[in-house]
Amino acid sequence: MTAPSSFSALQPVVVGAGPAGVRAAQAxxxxxxxxVVIDEASRAGGQIYRRPPSSLAxxxxxxxxxxxxxxxxxxxTAFDALRERIDxxxxxxxxNAQGGRLDVLHGPTRSTSSVPYGQLIVATGATDRVLPxxxxxxxxxxxxxxxxxxxxxxxxxxxxxxxxMGTGPLLYxxxxxxxxxxxxxxxxxxxxxxxxxxxxxxxMLRQPAVFAKGVYYVAWLRAHGVALHGGVxxxxxxxxxxxxxxxxxxxxxxxEERTLACDAVGFGYALRSETQLADLLGCRFEFAPLHRAHLxxxxxxxxxxxxxxxxxxxxAGIMGADAAEWAGERAALALLADGGAAIDAxxxxxxxxxxxxxxxxxxGLERAFPVPHDWAAHAPDELVVCRCExxxxxxxxxxxxxxxxxxxxxxxxxxxxxxxxxxxxMCGVAAAEILAHATGQPVQQVGRLRGQxxxxxxxxxxxxxxxxxxxAGA
Amino acid sequence: xxxxxxxxxxxxxxxxGIVGASAALALRRMGIGVVLLERDLCGSRSSGVNYGGVxxxxxPVSQLPLAQRAHRxxxxxxxxxxxxxxxxxxxxFKIARSEADMASLERYRAQSRDFxxxxxxxxxxxxxxxxxxxxTRAVGGSLxxxxxxxxxxxxxxxxxxxxxxxxxxxxERHKVDEVAHDGQAFILRSGNALEVHAPALLNCAGAWxxxxxxxxGEEVPLQSxxxxxAVTEPLPxxxxxxxGVEGGGIYCRQVARGNLxxxxxxxxxxxxxxxxxxxxxxxxxxxxxxxxLLPALRHAHFIRTWSGTEGYLxxxxxxxxxxxxxxxxxxxxGFSGAGFQIGPAAGEVLAELVRDGRSSTPIDAFSIxxxxxxxxTTSPP
Ligand SMILES: Cc1cc2nc3c(=O)[nH]c(=O)nc-3n(C[C@H](O)[C@H](O)[C@H](O)COP(=O)(O)OP(=O)(O)OC[C@H]3O[C@@H](n4cnc5c(N)ncnc54)[C@H](O)[C@@H]3O)c2cc1C
Ligand SMILES: Cc1cc2nc3c(=O)[nH]c(=O)nc-3n(C[C@H](O)[C@H](O)[C@H](O)COP(=O)(O)OP(=O)(O)OC[C@H]3O[C@@H](n4cnc5c(N)ncnc54)[C@H](O)[C@@H]3O)c2cc1C
Numbered sequence: 001m002t003a004p005s006s007f008s009a010l011q012p013v014v015v016g017a018g019p020a021g022v023r024a025a026q027a028x029x030x031x032x033x034x035x036v037v038i039d040e041a042s043r044a045g046g047q048i049y050r051r052p053p054s055s056l057a058x059x060x061x062x063x064x065x066x067x068x069x070x071x072x073x074x075x076x077t078a079f080d081a082l083r084e085r086i087d088x089x090x091x092x093x094x095x096n097a098q099g100g101r102l103d104v105l106h107g108p109t110r111s112t113s114s115v116p117y118g119q120l121i122v123a124t125g126a127t128d129r130v131l132p133x134x135x136x137x138x139x140x141x142x143x144x145x146x147x148x149x150x151x152x153x154x155x156x157x158x159x160x161x162x163x164x165m166g167t168g169p170l171l172y173x174x175x176x177x178x179x180x181x182x183x184x185x186x187x188x189x190x191x192x193x194x195x196x197x198x199x200x201x202x203x204m205l206r207q208p209a210v211f212a213k214g215v216y217y218v219a220w221l222r223a224h225g226v227a228l229h230g231g232v233x234x235x236x237x238x239x240x241x242x243x244x245x246x247x248x249x250x251x252x253x254x255x256e257e258r259t260l261a262c263d264a265v266g267f268g269y270a271l272r273s274e275t276q277l278a279d280l281l282g283c284r285f286e287f288a289p290l291h292r293a294h295l296x297x298x299x300x301x302x303x304x305x306x307x308x309x310x311x312x313x314x315x316a317g318i319m320g321a322d323a324a325e326w327a328g329e330r331a332a333l334a335l336l337a338d339g340g341a342a343i344d345a346x347x348x349x350x351x352x353x354x355x356x357x358x359x360x361x362x363x364g365l366e367r368a369f370p371v372p373h374d375w376a377a378h379a380p381d382e383l384v385v386c387r388c389e390x391x392x393x394x395x396x397x398x399x400x401x402x403x404x405x406x407x408x409x410x411x412x413x414x415x416x417x418x419x420x421x422x423x424x425x426m427c428g429v430a431a432a433e434i435l436a437h438a439t440g441q442p443v444q445q446v447g448r449l450r451g452q453x454x455x456x457x458x459x460x461x462x463x464x465x466x467x468x469x470x471x472a473g474a
Numbered sequence: 475x476x477x478x479x480x481x482x483x484x485x486x487x488x489x490x491g492i493v494g495a496s497a498a499l500a501l502r503r504m505g506i507g508v509v510l511l512e513r514d515l516c517g518s519r520s521s522g523v524n525y526g527g528v529x530x531x532x533x534p535v536s537q538l539p540l541a542q543r544a545h546r547x548x549x550x551x552x553x554x555x556x557x558x559x560x561x562x563x564x565x566x567f568k569i570a571r572s573e574a575d576m577a578s579l580e581r582y583r584a585q586s587r588d589f590x591x592x593x594x595x596x597x598x599x600x601x602x603x604x605x606x607x608x609x610t611r612a613v614g615g616s617l618x619x620x621x622x623x624x625x626x627x628x629x630x631x632x633x634x635x636x637x638x639x640x641x642x643x644x645x646e647r648h649k650v651d652e653v654a655h656d657g658q659a660f661i662l663r664s665g666n667a668l669e670v671h672a673p674a675l676l677n678c679a680g681a682w683x684x685x686x687x688x689x690x691g692e693e694v695p696l697q698s699x700x701x702x703x704a705v706t707e708p709l710p711x712x713x714x715x716x717x718g719v720e721g722g723g724i725y726c727r728q729v730a731r732g733n734l735x736x737x738x739x740x741x742x743x744x745x746x747x748x749x750x751x752x753x754x755x756x757x758x759x760x761x762x763x764x765x766x767l768l769p770a771l772r773h774a775h776f777i778r779t780w781s782g783t784e785g786y787l788x789x790x791x792x793x794x795x796x797x798x799x800x801x802x803x804x805x806x807x808g809f810s811g812a813g814f815q816i817g818p819a820a821g822e823v824l825a826e827l828v829r830d831g832r833s834s835t836p837i838d839a840f841s842i843x844x845x846x847x848x849x850x851t852t853s854p855p
Contacts (some may be wrong), residue, residue, distance in 0.1 A: 098743065098754050114754075282745065389731075403631065410515055413522060413627040421707055421777050452751065457707060457775035463761035 010118030011036050011087065012335060013102065015094050015277060018046015019071075019321050020123035020313025020328035022079045027332035029085045031341050036087040036115060038094055038104060044079045047125055047145065047314075048321045050152050051076065071321065089115075096453035097280045105458050112462045119308045119335045122278050123328055124315035126271040131166075131375045131430050133267070134383050135237030140246030140264045144170045147266035148177065157183040159264025163249050165189040165234050167369040168270030169214055175226065176217040178266075185226045186262045189251055191269075191372040193231035203364025206357060210322075229253060233378060237265055269371050271318045272429055278316070279451030281309050287444035290363060291317050292371055293429075294448040300352050302331030303338075310335050323358050326351045375430075376437035385434065386427035388420020393434050400438040408447045411435050421457050424449040479668050481643065483507040485828055486662050486672035488650045488686060490516030492626075492814060493806045494678030495633035496547075496821025499554070502640035504829055509670045510634070510642055511662060513649035514748075517630030520680050520809075521817065523782040524626045525703060525737035527716055527725060528815045529566040530591055531618040532582065536791065536839035537816060538589045543835050544819035545620070551629070554818075555636040559629035560729070566621030567605075567715040569767070570597075570614045575720040579616040591618050607712050609769050615720075623716045623727045626814060633818070650679075653689055655800060674802045674828050681785035682747075683807035687793075687842070690800045694845045695788055696808050700742025700781040702756035706774045708732030717767065724763040734771065736764050742781030752779040786810045794820055794840035796827060804828065805842055 012028055014021045017039035028035045037044075043051040049072040082088075089104065095112075096103035102115045128143035135141070142150070142158045144166065150158055151174075161184045164175045171190060179185045204211045221228060233252040238259065240247035248261040275296055279285070283296035284305035298304050298311045310331040313324035330351040333343045379385075381394030399405050399415040408431070411417060417431045418424030424431070428449050436443040454463075485501055487494045490512030498508045510516075528548055530541040552558050570576040576597060583593045596604060597614025638644045648664040653675065655661070660675040662668075677686045684696040709732050716727035726736040738760045742750045752760075757779055764771050787793065790810040797803035806824050813820070823833040 096754060096757075101754075103754060403635065407515070410518070410631075413518075414631070419778070421775075423778060452778050452780050453757070454776055454779065457777045460706065460761045460774050460776055461765055461772050463704075463776055464758045 010116055012119040012121065013038065013115060013117035014121045014123060015039075015102070016046065016123035016125055016313065016315065017041070017044035017079065017088075017090075018123060018125045018313060018324060019049065019075050020125070020315075020324035020331075021046070021121070022075050022082075023325045023328035024121045024123060024312055024332040025082055025086055026078050027329045028336070029082055031336050031343070033336075034086060036089065036117070038089045038092045038102070038115065040091070040093045042091050044088075044090070045072070045076060046324075048072075049075050050149065052153050052155065068321070075325070093456055093458075094277060095455050095458050097277060103453075105462060110459070110462060112458070112464075119310065119339065120281070121302075121310045121312055121328070121331050121335060122281070122304075122315055123313040123324070124274040124277055125324075126273050126314035126318055127425065128268040129270050129272040129371070129429050130426050131269050131372070131433065132379075132383060132385060133165075133234045133236055134380060135239055135246075136267070137384055137387055138237055138239050138246050139244065141237055142264065142266050144168075144174050144266050144268035145271075148174045151177055151181055157181060157264075158266060159246070159262065160184060161186050161262045162264045162266060163187050163189065163260060163262040165249060165251075165265060165267040166269045167192045167372070168268065169365065169369065170268065170270065171369075172214065172217040172221065174266055175221055179221060179224055179226060185221070187227040187229060187260055188221065189232045189234060189249070190228070190230045190369075191232055191234070192369045196370060197230075197368040200364040200368035203360055204368065206364065207361040210320075210361070233372070234267070270369060271314060273315050273317060274425075275315065276423075276425075276451040276455045278304065278309075278311060280453060280455070282306050283309060283311070285448065288317055289444070290366055292443060294444070300355070301334035301348070302327055303334055319355070319358060319362060323355055326354050330355065376433040379430075379434060385430045386417045386420065388422055388427075389416045389418075391415055391417045391427075396431060396434045397438045400435065405435070406439045406441065406446065408432060408435065408449050411446075412449060418449050423452065478666050480671065481509055481668065482671045483509045483643070484672060485509075485674040485676060486660055486670045487511070487676040487678055488653070488662065489678035489680055489683070489807075490634050490644065490646065491519055491521035491678060491680050492517065492630045492633055492817035493521075493680075493809070493820050493824070494676065495630065495637050496818040497676055497678060497806065497824040498637035498642040498644070498821075499633060499640055500822045500825035501828065502637060502642050504825060506825070506829065508637070508642040509672065510637070510644045511648045511650050511664055511668070511670065512634075512644065512646045515631070515646050516634030516644065517626075520782045520784045521630035521814065522627050523703070523780060524784075524814050525701070525725060525735060526623050526626045526727065526814070527566070527718070528561065528624050529618065529621040529716065529718070530589075530815065531566050531568055531593065531616065531621055532718065533812065534791065534839075535585055535589075538586060538591075539835050540816045540819045540823070540837070542589060543822065544816045547818040547822070548624075548815070551624075555629070555632040556639075557628060557632045559632055560625035561622065561629065562624070563620050563622040564727075565715040566618045566623075566718060568616045568618075568718045568720055569608070569612045570616075570720050571611050572613060576614050579614075579720055583616065592620060593618055605713075605715075607768060607770055609766050611766055617715070621716070625729070633821075650686075653686055655690075660802065674804070676824050676828075677803065677805045677807060678824070680807055681783045683785060683805065687797075687805060690797055690803055692797060692799055692842055692846075694793060694808070694842060697786050698744065698783050699786045699811065700744060700750035700753075700783060701737055701739060701811060702742050702752040702760055702779065702781055703735065703737045704752065704757060704760055704776050704779040705736070706734045706771065707777050709734060709770075709774055712770070713768075719767070724760060724767060726764065726767065734768075734774070736760055738763065744783065748783065750781040750783050752781045784809070784811055784813075789844070792820070792840050793842045794823060794837050795833075795842065798843055798846065
């Protein structure tokens, strides 16, 4: 098939080479286009199908991805088959977007370039949703994602005796992967309760295979003697004063305080979408109750509110890896159709149906593993929420009390929360929860931090993408 | 039909930037009733996102009386608004990159001699000794030891809070959609929520003040501009002074945490009527100039860039003073990129105008009449 003439001017660009980006690129190539694919990582695969650097001895897909091995292989193979037919930019961070061009920092050569696009598919994925607990800044504490990356990417465990804490499907999965890899999993501490999971079972049976995997991980862990505790409230990570690292964890089990020794902690509360690029592109955001987050709006096909910009995968709302593949392909078909190409409408409709069906399953997941809504109520004043700027929960509450801050950007301006290197990507969720609680508003009311370039810090001497003779100032 | 609230007061103010908020505070201290309407949050626009330069040096001589008055207010900031807002008299150093620049700085010192700015010219060996971190293009400069810097994010909202504590009624998230005069009083409407009646009105709406002036037959060539700002990650502390450059282009300062805040002209981009962000070319130009000015920045990172929306008039002077058409209306807008330092004094001047009909600080240069030269001679009806 050949692309219709309206595509000739500029290639479409796909940001993100996770499951969503790979399937999007594949669909574009299948219709005769040669997209640019930009990804910050050195190899395609995204978060879940992250590939170790080729310098590390290849471990088998089975070892790396377990049940997901087949899918991982499929995504990798699909991508490898595309290599000659796309313009692939690995190790490339999109740090700014403006006027139909993306500013891209290429890590290895330490250079930036400006990449124009006709249409754009944003498939930027997700990172961990962090609700901190006292002691979380001790060496030896990792996010669940970080713990998993260490295992998959570097082939090493975060500790010998590890506690996993938080909630969400990833909690059990990572615990399982650690146990399988030979680490001692001291316990899995889940803030959600068994009752939540039972109540959610009917909804989750909409995806029986996925549900079965979850059940399997839990059963496997139990069979291998890993202690699983539900309905807990994490109290703190205990530190070893002499070595200044993790020595254990303390939690409340509903009746009493309990502690357990360990040398590393992986924690997290499912995922949060990476939305800054969509924000810089001017996409309209709305609060999505299911995700408890403000997300860029999109139609069923993945069209954002901005013409020519499409959204796919976890970056537009956490839906998981399979959905990311479908959404990536669907968004590419929308892009093609909008440009006048003939697409397989039945396929597009089928993808939409699958995505829609998954919605019910996602609701079940949120029901089974709710974010602990009382987290803010229990966060002690001395808890560090923003580690870049060292801002505590107490400081945030004081800012509310003294200055009447009732909105995220005002809270940031007055307290510095989210003003550091991470720009609120890590602390934003927790700060919003504290603000909502302190002002007695629902969390959607407190708004969201506005995105600002650069998406991640960039060396000043590389910010000079387009030297300009303009000066003269205020 | 709706539950619209009606308030009657002495003075209504549109805009809760540093100008409107300090006017509200000054009026309350005179015992005058004030209602201030702010479309968003007080100090969330220009006044809260600017570079934070608190400098008199380099201002046109016509602004120096106002700047001196503001200097005294800044000196008492904590007593005035209840916080120091990270205000520091750290010194403002204006750099010369050529002998011609140096001569120009010398001329400025002579022109401003009446104002006691205490300018000290530094060059050659003394320059290298006092600031080894300066790039080689700098040949000298002029230091105003009592100028400095502050944190606009903290200072500007604090003016509004102080005004509120002093009894001003402040309505945030209340956009003024309509202003009119019914022959007795100004009437301001904010949606279906609020109507304010007052015999005096202060137009302190910043870059958005144009339509209000136009409503009263005073269309002025006000334009929006968006200076580019950027901040680095925290770096080891090395620089007290806030730096500027003769001829403009870039300015930068280091805050106590170690971050460098940089700003420059160049055009930001307007996202919509309200918001703006740094333009790619402006960031590029900032990065080049920043490294030239401070070579140590070469390996530092920008962690954030931003911009704001500021009102500019062609002669880069504000409009500050009474309306030429409507008694009781006073304007204070169009500070053209330099209203943070003089904002608190502009607020006091507006309050004096309301109370006394005149200001104790000369403001003739800022009269709105300057945009209507051919009409100034016609006699009033
Ligand atoms: C740490 C982690 C572990 C996970 N583990 C599992 C698991 O074991 N099982 C499971 O079912 N799900 C897991 N998930 C969820 C799963 O990864 C996602 O559902 C799936 O990967 C979504 O695919 P995606 O294509 O939307 O995004 P991703 O796979 O996240 O891919 C996004 C890609 O975009 C790139 N990117 C983002 N921003 C930029 C930028 N500004 N410039 C350039 N590139 C950019 C990233 O480098 C990344 O490669 C995990 C998620 C995370 C974050
Ligand atoms: C990026 C940047 C850097 C700067 N750097 C410096 C510096 O270093 N030093 C310096 O001295 N100056 C600096 N300035 C200039 C300085 O910030 C401004 O001159 C000053 O803040 C203007 O104050 P203001 O109160 O007039 O305007 P603003 O702060 O813009 O306040 C006007 C207010 O009016 C409100 N408003 C508008 N229309 C309506 C309506 N219809 N109803 C209700 N409310 C309304 C707006 O929401 C806004 O809050 C800079 C400006 C910018 C943008």
